[in-house]
Amino acid sequence: MPFKALAPFKxxxxxxxxxxxxxxxxxxxxxxxKSPVKGI
Incomplete structure (x- = not known):
């Protein structure tokens, strides 16, 4: 089955x-x- 071959790739x-x-x-x-410190 090609599914087993694709397992490591997945x-x-x-x-x-x-x-x-x-x-x-x-x-x-x-x-x-950081946003409240910068005031942005």
Whole structure:
């Protein structure tokens, strides 16, 4: 089955998605934390 062959590829994409999502959330949190200090 080609599905088994695509399994590692899917996990790799999932890892990239989770890392990108976590970094994106961290950047958003940092922006919201810094915004009241800057007055923006």
């Amino acid at each position: 996990t790799r994409i999932f890892k990239y998605y989770t890392t990108f999502y976590s970094i994106f959330i961290l950047i958003l949190i940092l922006k919201y934390k």
